[in-house]
Amino acid sequence: MAESTSTVTPLPDTGEVLPPLPLDAWRSTKETLHRFAQIIGKVALAKGIRRNHWWHMTYRLTARGWTTLPLGSATDGPVFTCAFDFFDHVLRLSTDRGVQDEIPLQGQSVATFYTEAMRGLRDLGVDVTLPHPTPFDLPDHGRPFDQDYDHHTYDVAAVHRAFRIQSQVGRVLEEFSAGYSGKISSVQLFWHTFDLAVQRFSDRKIDMPGSVDLVTREAYSREVISAGFWFGDDRVPEPTFYSYTAPEPAGLNSEPLRPAAAHWVPSGSGHNAYLAYDAARASADPVATTLDFFHSAYAAGARLAGWDAPALACPGGITDPVLERPAGRWPE
Incomplete structure (x- = not known):
């Protein structure tokens, strides 16, 4: 059932900061990889130490792919991580006892990947059961992972390019993050929606009706301005930056947005600011254009929500009143 034939012709490294990857060129691979990410994300949800806004279950970028935070507890089996390596194209399971296992990503259906990942964790002494071993908020949300043989495409060229894009966008989001001194998340990959994002929070608590689901209640328990990127889906069929x-x-x-190509789009009961990835790519300075978009969307939201943006700012990641002056220097 597995399929490993490349559907995207590898491009030479032209040095582009943001290389191209149209959604339709790797849609079937993306759908498979998204479900792989959800399987291991649910392991993190089950075995992580809970953090506010679900930050314990997200992925962090590495130089080779994604990793969970260290999982397990001091009294509950080994400490372990699950890392996707998009150079070796394996899921690497590692413990603090010095043992590891590798699960190939290529040539797997969702069903076989799920079975192998659970076996690998058991072999490493990790006792984990997923309460809901099915996709979250995807069209086949009712189908157990171990019954999904339909999603089995894994194009190594497309996956590698997608990771390169995430790595570059991650650096842009880190630079954007550096200018905020308030409560802020890590730059993290959310496996349920498959978007890379960072969230800036105020300390204002949000009261929600009892009908709101528990995932949403925790995610939005404080006022938040989010900035991020996704590869696109059926609703937004192209890679897009958002806020x-x-x-x-x-x-x-x-409110006005920058650059001119950015626009507001209705989303649920509100609106998202969107900038098409290809519009940023086409600009003279894609990084500066993307940062300008994030800054303009944040400024609009912060001003209308009544945030004290000047007090929350820390240009260049500096909050020390001495170092922030031009003459400030680290000791030699």
Whole structure:
């Protein structure tokens, strides 16, 4: 059932900061990889030490792919990590006891990957059971992972290019993050929606009706302005940078955005600011253009929500009042 034939012709490294990857060129691979990510994300959800806003279950970028945070506890089996390596194209399971296992990514259906990943964890002494071993918020959400033989495409060229894009976008989001001194998340990959994002929070608590689901309640328990990137889906069929403010202040969708190609799009009961990835790529300075977009969307949300943006700013990642002056220097 597995398929490993490349559907994307590898391109030479032209030195582009943001290389191309249209959604349709790797859609079937993306759908398979998304489900792989959800399987291991649910392991992190089950075995991680809970953090606010679900930060314990997200992925962090490495130089080779994604990794979970260290999982397990001091009294509950080995400490372990699950890392996707997009150079060797394996899931690497490692423990603090010095043992590891590798699960190939290529040539796997979702069903075989799930079975092998669970076996690998058991072999390393990790006792984990997923309460809901099915996709989250995907079209086949009712089908158990171990019954999914339909998603089996893994194009190594496309996956490698997708990771390179995430790595570059991650650096842009880190640079954007550096300018904020308030409560802020890591730059992290959310496996349920498959987007790379960073969230800036105010200390304002948000009251929600009891009908709101527990995932949303925790994710949005504080006022937040999010910035991120996704590869696209059926609703947004192209790679896109985005930002939103939640709860959305009145008039946000009338605020100007930069660059001119950015725009507001209705989303649920509110709006998202969107900048097409290819529009940023086409600019003279893709990094500066993307940062300008994130800054303009944040400024609009912060101003209308009443945040004290000057007090929360730390240009260049510096909060020390001595070092932030031009003459400030680290000791020799």
